Amino acid sequence: MLAAQSSLAESIDGDELRSEDGEERRTEKPTANYYCLYVYQAGGISQCSENANEGSPGSSGADSPPGDDFSLSLVDTNLPAETEPELRNFMAKRLSRGAMFEGMGNVASVDLSYPECSLGCYYCLIQQMDNEPGSQALEHVVCFIGGSEKGLDLFRLELDRYIEELKTKIQTGNLDSDIRPYLSSWFEDSILPIQRIVTLFQEKLAYLLHAALSYTTVEMTNSDERTKNDISSFLSSASLQGLVQEGTMTSLCIAMTERQHHTVTVDFREGQPELLNAVSNRFCEDWMQFFINSYDGGSPFLFRQKLENFKLKAIQDMNNLKRLIRQAESSHHALFRCYNFLKNCGNGDILLQMVKVEHSEMPEASSVVAVLEEFIQEEGFSVHNC
Structure with a gap:
């Protein structure tokens, strides 16, 4: 379980930060x-x-x-x-x-x-x-x-x-x-790759966040070496590697690799990133806004703290879903709560895939996940394609 991260209201680089209303107040100074x-x-x-x-x-x-x-x-x-x-x-x-x-x-x-x-x-x-x-x-x-x-x-x-x-x-x-x-x-x-990626991708950052959480393969074309390294570094920092069970992560990577149509391509032919086959959801889009609202004035340390909080929230939601699934093994009411949680959390497509992999060898939990998949397929998740 990921340890609780520091509040964004604390100072992480010598500047006072404020996040209650989504804004940051900071004193400009050079980073020596x-x-x-x-x-x-x-x-x-x-x-x-x-x-x-x-x-x-x-x-x-x-x-x-x-x-x-x-x-x-x-x-x-x-x-x-x-x-x-x-x-x-x-x-x-x-x-x-x-x-x-x-x-x-x-x-x-x-x-x-x-x-x-x-x-x-x-x-x-x-x-x-x-x-x-x-x-x-x-x-x-x-x-x-x-x-x-x-x-x-x-x-x-x-x-x-x-x-x-x-x-x-x-x-x-x-x-x-x-x-x-x-x-x-x-x-x-x-230190600076995360800040550079936020500045470069802006609204398209949501697609990278989704790819990182879902362990989707990302390929870069027509890009310089530094940008390739920056994207790889960002995906590594934004993923849940080390925060979820190793077996779950490995199985999820294999599952996503086998789904070749989910490989994301970032093309820099025109100088700016153009994404192909990319997917996002409301959870990643909300966090994207949280990043870009301060990209022109934020410090690299602030961006990294936001990324840690992004992962913390994803882990919290996954733990809540797993708790509801355990309850749903013996309660139809809890099954309905699982369904509502997946529909309303904004990250249901990724969370359902994660618990499906993690519970694949647990018969009772697998049956709950199968029922949830059937319900969800009727309406589908609210995901956005690039």
Whole structure:
């Protein structure tokens, strides 16, 4: 079950948000973002400094303060020179408490003298093996700084995936041509895709939301690589993967793949997205309006919070339907309530498909779903084709 998400009335990126009437009140300010890459090695400062200077391109040789049995040596950063030692001290404290595990990103709040505000900081310890057999693993600490702790935490999974690619670049790439450009693009590549998709699709966003919830295959044609990646990222973020039972998700993916006529095509031949074979419903259209009403003034963190709330509502409706189905196994009145719920929730076409897959091996529940399908077929769901 998805944990309850924070209210949109809370601040997720340093701005005050208000959603009771569907509007947001926010203070405009630039979104500063930075990165920092360190070499980390336990076993003494002098040893680490020597290794860092010999083996890390661009290393400054600047180390964490003495007193800890490890060292952080700067490889690259776009932080101001006077601010970077503050971040290094912050990370040294985290490391001294044993608060980091390889490949598992964490998010915290860090106070820096410039900019003069508290910023979110995603940090991760990454390990690469040297090519020489028996050699000691070389470890790095990477930090991405921007937004607030609460806002950045919404993108933890995206940043974890971004780190995986960074490992390869550190292993085989060049600092100037590979590593530094990749580090510099973390905010645009990991944080901004959702905002770009909302801006690009606007009213057509409802079709992408429906495709994400229903695990419908989406193909892109005549599109540049960044837009393809943005759409894939949005579909992944908007899907219920990880929030429903794995077996249900797999079965639903197979069922939707077999229904080839439900494959959605997004064509950019004319520069703007044109969708073919796309389907939407009232639930997705209502949420689409919630997104686009602030697309020109919203922050990327606000959009991500809205997407989390969108998924939360879908999960809540699915749980309510499953509860009604259990009751309907022994009550005709509950069966009628199931029918009314499916007709009125605006998302009945997707919910019915989900519970059909999940209850396929439960005879009593399957019979209830079969009756619901028969009733629904007589009137049909209110879905809209592109």
